[in-house]
Amino acid sequence: MSKVLMKGNEAIGEAAIRAGCVHFFGxxxxxxxxxPEYLAKRLPEVGGKFIQAESEVAASNMIYxxxxxxxxxxxxxxxxxxxxxxxxxSYIAACELPVxxxxxxxxxxxxxxxxPSQGDYLQATKGTAHGDxxxxxxxxxxxxxxVDLVILAFQLAEKYRNPVMVIGDGMIGQMMEPVEFPAQExxxxxxxxxxxxxxxxxxxxxxxxxxxxDAQKLHEHNVKLKDKSRRIAAAEQRWETYNCEGKYDLxxxxxxxxxxxxxxxxxxxxxxxxxxGLFRPISIKPYPYEHLRGAMDKTKRVLCVEMNMGQxxxxxxxxxxxxxxxxxxxxxxxxxxxxxxxxxxxxxxxxKKGK
Amino acid sequence: xRKVFAYTDGLTRLPTHYCPGCTHGVIHRVVGEVxxxxxxxxxxxxxxxxxxxxxxxxxxxxxxxxxxxxxxxxVATGAKRARPEIIVFTYQGDGDLASIGMAEIxxxxxxxxxxxxxxxxxxxxxxxxxxxxxxTMPNQRATTCPAGRDVNEVGxxxxxxxxxxxxxxxxxxxxxxxxxxxxxxxxxxxxxxxFEHQVAGECYGFVEVLSICPTxxxxxxxxxxxxxxxxxVPYYPLGIKKRPDEIKGxxxxxx
Numbered sequence: 001m002s003k004v005l006m007k008g009n010e011a012i013g014e015a016a017i018r019a020g021c022v023h024f025f026g027x028x029x030x031x032x033x034x035x036p037e038y039l040a041k042r043l044p045e046v047g048g049k050f051i052q053a054e055s056e057v058a059a060s061n062m063i064y065x066x067x068x069x070x071x072x073x074x075x076x077x078x079x080x081x082x083x084x085x086x087x088x089x090s091y092i093a094a095c096e097l098p099v100x101x102x103x104x105x106x107x108x109x110x111x112x113x114x115x116p117s118q119g120d121y122l123q124a125t126k127g128t129a130h131g132d133x134x135x136x137x138x139x140x141x142x143x144x145x146x147v148d149l150v151i152l153a154f155q156l157a158e159k160y161r162n163p164v165m166v167i168g169d170g171m172i173g174q175m176m177e178p179v180e181f182p183a184q185e186x187x188x189x190x191x192x193x194x195x196x197x198x199x200x201x202x203x204x205x206x207x208x209x210x211x212x213x214d215a216q217k218l219h220e221h222n223v224k225l226k227d228k229s230r231r232i233a234a235a236e237q238r239w240e241t242y243n244c245e246g247k248y249d250l251x252x253x254x255x256x257x258x259x260x261x262x263x264x265x266x267x268x269x270x271x272x273x274x275x276x277g278l279f280r281p282i283s284i285k286p287y288p289y290e291h292l293r294g295a296m297d298k299t300k301r302v303l304c305v306e307m308n309m310g311q312x313x314x315x316x317x318x319x320x321x322x323x324x325x326x327x328x329x330x331x332x333x334x335x336x337x338x339x340x341x342x343x344x345x346x347x348x349x350x351x352k353k354g355k
Numbered sequence: 356x357r358k359v360f361a362y363t364d365g366l367t368r369l370p371t372h373y374c375p376g377c378t379h380g381v382i383h384r385v386v387g388e389v390x391x392x393x394x395x396x397x398x399x400x401x402x403x404x405x406x407x408x409x410x411x412x413x414x415x416x417x418x419x420x421x422x423x424x425x426x427x428x429x430v431a432t433g434a435k436r437a438r439p440e441i442i443v444f445t446y447q448g449d450g451d452l453a454s455i456g457m458a459e460i461x462x463x464x465x466x467x468x469x470x471x472x473x474x475x476x477x478x479x480x481x482x483x484x485x486x487x488x489x490x491t492m493p494n495q496r497a498t499t500c501p502a503g504r505d506v507n508e509v510g511x512x513x514x515x516x517x518x519x520x521x522x523x524x525x526x527x528x529x530x531x532x533x534x535x536x537x538x539x540x541x542x543x544x545x546x547x548x549x550f551e552h553q554v555a556g557e558c559y560g561f562v563e564v565l566s567i568c569p570t571x572x573x574x575x576x577x578x579x580x581x582x583x584x585x586x587x588v589p590y591y592p593l594g595i596k597k598r599p600d601e602i603k604g605x606x607x608x609x610x
Contacts, residue, residue, distance in 0.1 A: 023437050048437045053429070054462035061426035061459070065433025068420055069441065070402065073433070091423055107592040196436070197418035199398035199441050207412045 003178040008143045009034035017149035018185025021072040022048025025062035030114040031170040032104035035076040056081040060088020066207040067097035070196025076102040086129035093133035098157035104173035110127045115334020116170035121311035125285040132222045134229040137166040137285035141258045143177035181216045231287035242278035251277045251299040253351035264343035292319040302326040365391035376569035376576030378533040386542045399442040402427040406448040407481040425456020428463035431470045443470035443588045450480045453489040471560040479569040485571035489513045516563040519594035527552045528597040532565040558599040561584040
């Protein structure tokens with residue numbers, strides 16, 4: 001299939017349809033509103049269901065209801081909206097239901113702003129909502145990758161019966177890039193297996209429930225969820241390295257769009273004979289700690305670059321275990337560090353003056 | 356010999372956890388009978404709330420969800436929209452529905468979601484130990500209004516059936532009671548009609564059932580029954596508030 005020029009948010013909506021998801025429940029919020037807008041038009045064309053919920057709280061509970069009856073379902077939102085969805089996400093994780101959530105991040109905390117940010121890294125990977133559970137979180141760095149990862153997200157959600165989040169900054173949602181979709185318009189329906197509530201005709205009744213009044217049983221449920229997280233961590237780590245073939249003067253770590261900006265900075269420095277490698281985690285949960293450590297072993301110094309105040313930095317430090325000095329460069333508030341900003345910060349880390 | 360009374364297969368055989376005198380069990384029974392008599396059990400998905408009836412998923416003999424506090428209508432919306440062929444009902448108490456879940460119930464009703472809500476109003480928070488509900492009567496005592504509900508401080512109790520009936524969207528809205536055998540028989544007729552509207556794909560159905568809470572009211576079951584009759588019924592008048600055919604076809608339909 002040939003490439004089409006599409007806005008990130010619209011491409012995300014189309015990707016869900018190509019993945020066989022024709023059920024969407026969501027609520028408008030900048031900078032992701034084009035997803036519900038696109039799907040409001042597109043889903044009826046493919047026999048799907050689009051509902052604009054009264055709030056993100058309701059939207060997250062609607063996807064809980066839809067996933068519980070065994071259909072593929074998507075919601076999308078942006079930072080403050082994801083906070084409101086936290087309630088539903090915790091229940092969905094507890095009930096082991098497959099859903100895909102897209103977070104097109106804006107600046108925070110609070111109402112924050114509407115410009116691009118990576119300020120929800122910790123919320124997505126460490127503390128999405130109450131209770132012991134882990135999301136799978138994938139961070140695209142281009143519109144094409146957003147499409148590919150949304151499709152992958154549905155596959156992982158169903159494979160592990162776990163909520164999967166695709167997380168991108170506002171730029172991913174708002175920028176236009178050429179993208180290629182898989183040909184299949186609607187995949188095979190989700191297999192309701194032995195868990196979905198479809199009416200109990202010819203079988204015993206089923207309950208989708210997250211209440212465990214017996215402490216021992218709840219403990220066992222938590223152990224089961226943790227075991228699943230371990231299985232996911234063993235099988236589903238994804239990452240990209242750039243200019244990491246030999247040894248390098250410095251290793252830059254970045255995720256999402258920020259990594260793309262870092263690549264250009266690395267190219268500029270390479271022309272001057274300064275060798276900088278890049279490690280980009282694609283799955284920020286599970287985080288590819290050991291692979292990052294391997295990339296760190298080939299350099300003396302690390303620089304973590306983010307569009308926040310240093311959220312992934314904690315994971316980079318964990319990977320390094322104190323073996324390498326780790327610097328940080330970040331801008332929040334919707335400021336996107338430019339290539340020259342990154343170049344200047346890399347020089348600073350290396351103790352080199354500019355041209 | 357003719358069998359005149361038997362278990363309904365709309366309910367499981369599990370003993371309920373409800374307090375002595377509480378009418379949740381009676382209301383469960385009525386809903387279970389309706390589901391069974393209409394032949395819906397094998398295509399029904401129920402949504403249980405948070406509150407006294409949090410364990411309702413163990414008692415209804417059909418596929419069941421447990422929802423978070425107040426969100427049962429959102430869960431039901433997701434389920435029914437995703438699988439329109441199933442019959443969906445929510446079973447909710449007054450704290451769940453009229454307080455924390457006010458937005459979800461109003462918007463589900465206003466969208467005209469094709470499911471049925473059984474709303475049990477006992478004018479108090481039962482599960483959490485007798486705190487004030489949005490439906491607590493004026494001057495009624497509760498642990499968070501020990502001197503009685505002061506309407507100047509916290510407003511008057513919310514009449515949910517009337518509030519939902521005020522929405523323009525077609526719906527079946529009624530209030531019944533469960534404090535006497537006669538009232539319960541009437542409640543069953545009305546709940547049956549609500550499910551029938553769903554089966555016909557016509558509209559959202561909302562049945563408020565006035566219920567007693569001897570434990571938290573501090574009254575005997577018999578006194579509770581009288582208190583419901585004397586105090587609640589005048590403020591929460593029984594009857595069908597709205598039927599879908601009453602506003603069909605007219606741009607100026609009344610409620």
